[in-house]
Each structure stands twice: as structure tokens, then as C-alpha cells.
Amino acid sequence: MKSLRRAPxxxxxxxxxxxxxxxxxxxxxxxxxxxxxxxxxxxxxxxxLIALGQTAVIANGGIxxxxxxxxxxxxxxxxxxxxxxxxxxxxxxxxLGCALLxxxxxxxxxxxxxxxxxxxxxxxxxxxxxxxxxxSNNRMIHDFGPDEELLLSLGGxxxxxxxxxxxxLVVAALCAAGWFRYSRLARHxxxxxxxxxxxxxxGVPVARVKLTVYVLSSLLAGVSxxxxxxxxxxxxxxxxQNYELRVIASAVIGGANLMGGEGGAFGAVAGAALIELIRNxxxxxxxxxxxxxxxxxxxxxxxxxxxxxxxxxxxxxx
Amino acid sequence: xxxxxxxxxxFGAVEALQAVDLExxxxxxxxxxxxxxxxxxTLLKIVAGNFAPTSGEIRWDRQAVKLTPLxxxxxxxxxxxxxxxxxxxxxxxxxxFLGRELHRRLLGVLPVLDHAAMRKRSAELFDELGSDTxxxxxxxxxxxxxxxxxxxARARLSAPRLMLLDEPTAAISVRQIAEVLxxxxxxxxxxxxxxxxxxxxxxxxxxxxxxVVLRRGRKVxxxxxxxxxxxxxxxxxxxxxEAA
Numbered sequence: 001m002k003s004l005r006r007a008p009x010x011x012x013x014x015x016x017x018x019x020x021x022x023x024x025x026x027x028x029x030x031x032x033x034x035x036x037x038x039x040x041x042x043x044x045x046x047x048x049l050i051a052l053g054q055t056a057v058i059a060n061g062g063i064x065x066x067x068x069x070x071x072x073x074x075x076x077x078x079x080x081x082x083x084x085x086x087x088x089x090x091x092x093x094x095x096l097g098c099a100l101l102x103x104x105x106x107x108x109x110x111x112x113x114x115x116x117x118x119x120x121x122x123x124x125x126x127x128x129x130x131x132x133x134x135x136s137n138n139r140m141i142h143d144f145g146p147d148e149e150l151l152l153s154l155g156g157x158x159x160x161x162x163x164x165x166x167x168x169l170v171v172a173a174l175c176a177a178g179w180f181r182y183s184r185l186a187r188h189x190x191x192x193x194x195x196x197x198x199x200x201x202x203g204v205p206v207a208r209v210k211l212t213v214y215v216l217s218s219l220l221a222g223v224s225x226x227x228x229x230x231x232x233x234x235x236x237x238x239x240x241q242n243y244e245l246r247v248i249a250s251a252v253i254g255g256a257n258l259m260g261g262e263g264g265a266f267g268a269v270a271g272a273a274l275i276e277l278i279r280n281x282x283x284x285x286x287x288x289x290x291x292x293x294x295x296x297x298x299x300x301x302x303x304x305x306x307x308x309x310x311x312x313x314x315x316x317x318x
Numbered sequence: 319x320x321x322x323x324x325x326x327x328x329f330g331a332v333e334a335l336q337a338v339d340l341e342x343x344x345x346x347x348x349x350x351x352x353x354x355x356x357x358x359x360t361l362l363k364i365v366a367g368n369f370a371p372t373s374g375e376i377r378w379d380r381q382a383v384k385l386t387p388l389x390x391x392x393x394x395x396x397x398x399x400x401x402x403x404x405x406x407x408x409x410x411x412x413x414x415f416l417g418r419e420l421h422r423r424l425l426g427v428l429p430v431l432d433h434a435a436m437r438k439r440s441a442e443l444f445d446e447l448g449s450d451t452x453x454x455x456x457x458x459x460x461x462x463x464x465x466x467x468x469x470x471a472r473a474r475l476s477a478p479r480l481m482l483l484d485e486p487t488a489a490i491s492v493r494q495i496a497e498v499l500x501x502x503x504x505x506x507x508x509x510x511x512x513x514x515x516x517x518x519x520x521x522x523x524x525x526x527x528x529x530v531v532l533r534r535g536r537k538v539x540x541x542x543x544x545x546x547x548x549x550x551x552x553x554x555x556x557x558x559x560e561a562a
Binding site: 181182183184187188190191193194195197198199201202203204260261262 | 391402404
């Protein structure tokens with residue numbers, strides 16, 4: 001039992017995903033269809049990508065509530081620049097630039113002015129969403145100018161039968177896994193999350209480390225937004241609304257510890273997969289979609305309870 | 319090696335240290351004793367470069383120096399604080415190398431953490447310290463003695479010449495205290511000087527060559543351990559004996 005309890009949470013979540021998928025393919029015929037699997041994988045790719053950044057923030061001892069709104073702002077800006085006739089490269093740079101700025105503001109306030117991450121990013125949640133409304137004037141943008149085809153194929157297309165966003169998630173997750181294991185910065189991210197004062201005494205530039213994770217988180221939200229408008233074929237200021245909950249749930253279910261100091265790339269992806277799978281299963285089983293929020297919220301709390309039980313078990317080991 | 323000449327430290331109206339002289343030779347273990355508020359921690363923080371003294375002079379290798387945390391480290395002065403300053407969520411090796419990680423170049427360009435080299439070096443450090451701590455152990459699951467060894471190994475990483483230890487035996491078990499005292503002896507045998515702050519008379523008399531007693535910011539005794547006794551030191555700390 002000891003070794004089972006010490007297994008990483010990402011393994012447990014992956015097993016749960018496999019078990020749930022197994023049960024669903026028995027009870028629901030459309031579940032295992034190629035179309036449904038394609039949809040599930042694409043839907044969770046958008047969330048999984050942002051969850052990678054959120055995992056770094058949470059492992060650092062912070063939280064980023066603004067990712068959904070940053071998606072909205074980056075999506076609207078990208079859409080407007082495209083609609084004005086600019087090429088996709090320019091539009092994407094503008095969208096990512098906005099995301100970068102949001103991340104820099106979040107990070108600077110948390111790292112250098114030592115404001116609470118919860119409050120700062122809650123404020124940014126409101127500001128970025130409001131800016132998206134102001135800039136778009138509450139219009140839907142669906143004419144993306146000369147590069148429309150490129151945008152739609154980027155976010156909505158597939159390669160070797162797998163949706164493009166899924167490919168990007170696979171690449172990003174592998175990079176993130178390597179980053180967590182082999183980079184000095186990621187080591188310092190975890191150290192700050194474990195004991196900020198000690199890390200400072202050891203000569204680590206703590207503020208710079210904190211700034212970086214918020215920037216990463218925002219940038220990934222921006223990338224996800226650009227892919228998503230390519231898939232949707234349109235963008236409104238509501239893009240990414242309430243996504244922060246699903247992103248944070250993915251990270252936490254995947255083993256990121258809200259107290260800081262723990263978290264990994266595969267956990268974030270597995271957590272995002274589990275949430276999308278639960279959503280999809282509920283739909284296929286004919287459960288009223290109004291219940292989805294209750295199941296997602298419940299799964300966050302359940303994940304924390306499981307983590308608590310495992311921790312108590314571990315504490316009794318020696 | 320280290321000389322403090324008439325060092326004083328004033329915090330507003332409070333005189334934490336008054337004209338303290340102190341000398342430390344290579345490989346010497348000095349026990350620094352005194353009641354709470356006697357100025358022990360202030361003295362340690364001056365030597366570690368955390369505080370600049372308001373009067374007096376510090377000499378390192380006969381040169382007058384101004385110590386900052388960074389320059390103290392560069393001179394070979396390492397401090398192990400009472401709370402040990404470890405990250406509970408990381409391994410022993412990660413803590414030893416925190417902020418001083420070793421790298422190798424992947425494909426000749428990409429700098430990546432050199433886990434193998436760091437693990438090997440920290441295993442050597444634990445070996446030299448005679449500790450059973452394993453490089454991959456997570457600090458959260460360690461005993462008090464193993465934590466202490468991890469903090470010491472970190473301080474030894476740069477081969478320091480002077481080690482400042484603040485209450486290294488507070489809050490650990492009797493068996494672990496013996497381990498820590500053994501660690502201090504092995505440091506001394508390797509020529510490292512140790513300034514040991516402790517409340518525990520038995521620790522100081524077990525490992526120190528010399529005992530220095532502070533009372534209300536003044537040095538009231540500085541003598542070889544053989545010429546003193548726990549009774550005399552107790553009397554000096556409380557003020558029953560004025561000075562010795």
C-alpha cells in the first residue's frame with residue numbers, strides 16, 4: 001500500500017480516465033466513435049495547454065484566476081487585427097502581446113509589490129474581460145480578412161487524423177515535462193512554492209521567478225485563445241468565460257498543490273482530460289448540461305480530499 | 319583568520335553589542351554562549367554579513383572587510399540558521415544545490431540540470447559528514463538530524479573556511495544531537511573553523527576548544543574549555559560572576 005500511496009497523482013488520474021473511458025464505451029455507443037474521441041481530445045487540448053501554465057503558477061505558491069479573461073482579450077485583439085486586413089503573424093503577435101502585458105502586470109504586482117495573487121488575478125479577470133468588451137464594442141468578429149483560411153486550418157484542422165490543438169498540447173506537454181525536470185528556473189519555481197524565505201536566503205532571485213510563471217500562464221492562455229478562434233471561426237468577448245475554473249481544476253486534479261511546491265506537466269494534461277471526459281460522459285448519458293458546473297466543482301473538491309487522505313497516509317509512514 | 323575589533327551594534331536606543339573583540343583561528347571551534355538577548359544572534363548575523371556593525375572593525379585574513387551576505391560567502395563564511403532554511407518539498411540534493419545548481423549542455427547548447435553530478439557531489443558531502451541522509455530523500459520525510467546534515471552539506475558545498483551554526487541542536491532528539499556534534503568534530507578535523515551558538519552547556523563542552531560568554535551585549539569571558547567549567551559558565555551567563 002505504501003508504494004501505491006506514493007505513486008504520483010498524475011498516474012491515479014490517468015487510471016481514472018482509462019477506467020471511465022472503458023465504462024463509457026460499454027454503456028454508450030457513440031462514446032467510442034472516432035468523431036467523439038476527436039472532439040474530446042480537441043476540447044481538452046485548449047484547457048490542457050493553459051493548465052500547464054497554471055500548474056507552474058500553483059506550484060510556485062500562487063494562483064492565476066485571470067486566464068479565462070486573458071483568453072477573451074487576446075482572442076478579440078487577434079480577431080480585430082486580422083479583420084483589419086493584417087496577416088496572421090501580426091495578429092497573433094498583437095494578441096500574444098496583450099496576453100504578455102496582462103501576465104507582466106499580474107507578475108509584477110505579485111512579485112515586486114507582494115500583493116496577494118488571488119486578489120491581483122481576480123482584478124485582472126475583471127479588467128481583461130472589460131477591455132475585451134470595450135475593444136470589441138460587444139460585436140462578434142467572424143470575418144478574419146486575407147488570412148482567414150490559415151487561421152481556421154490552424155485551429156480547426158487536423159494532421160494524421162488528430163486535431164492540431166492536440167498536437168500542440170502534446171508538444172507543449174513534453175516541453176513542459178522536460179522544463180520541470182531539467183531547468184533551473186522550474187527547480188526554483190518549486191523551491192519558492194515550498195519555502196519562499198529559504199529560497200531567498202539561498203540567493204535565488206525570487207521575484208523574477210514569480211514574475212516568470214505569471215507571464216507563462218498568460219502567454220499560454222493567449223496561444224490557446226488564438227487556436228480556439230480558429231476552431232470556432234468567430235470570436236466574441238465571452239471567449240474563455242469561466243475557463244479559469246476548469247483550468248485550475250485540471251491543475252489541481254493533476255496533482256498541483258494549492259499550498260505550493262508540487263505539480264507536474266503530465267498531471268495538468270491528465271487532469272484536463274478527466275474533466276473533459278466527465279463533461280462528455282454527462283452529455284452522452286443525457287444529464288442536463290446545467291449540472292456540469294456542479295460536477296466540475298465537485299471534482300475539484302474531491303481531488304483535494306483525495307490528496308489530503310494520501311498526505312495523511314504518508315505522514316504516518318515513518 | 320577572523321578578527322572582530324571592538325565591534326558594537328546599536329539598534330536605536332538599544333546597544334545590542336558593546337566593544338566586542340573576538341578572534342578565530344583556522345580549525346578552531348568556539349562556543350558562543352549567553353542568555354536570550356545577550357547578543358549572540360546579532361554577533362552571528364554581523365559575521366554572516368546580514369548586519370553591518372555600527373562601530374568597530376572586522377578583519378578577514380588581516381584585511382579590514384565590510385561584510386555583506388554575498389561577500390561573506392565569497393570569503394568562505396557560511397551560516398546555518400536555526401530554522402535551517404530548507405525547502406521541505408525538495409530532495410536533499412536539490413536543497414544542497416539550491417541557487418547553485420550544476421548544469422551540463424544538452425547537444426552542446428541547451429543548459430540542463432546535471433542531476434547525476436549533483437547527486438554524486440551531495441552523496442560525497444553526506445559521506446564526509448558521516449550522515450545516513452540519501453541524496454534523493456525528500457526533506458519532509460527526514461529526521462531532525464538528517465535535516466541538520468542537509469543544511470550543513472549545503473553550507474559545505476563551497477568548501478567554507480568558517481561555519482556559523484545557530485543552535486544546531488535545538489529541537490532534535492538526543493541520538494541526533496550526538497550525530498550533529500560528531501559532524502562538528504569532523505568539520506574541525508578538516509580545518510574548518512566553527513562558531514557555535516548554543517544554549518546547551520553539554521554541547522559546547524563536548525566539542526568547543528574555547529568558550530565565549532556574552533552578557534547584555536558585552537563579552538564577559540573568553541577562555542579555553544579546559545580552563546573553565548559548566549558551573550563557571552552558568553555563573554557568567556547569569557551574572558553571578560562578573561567576568562572571567
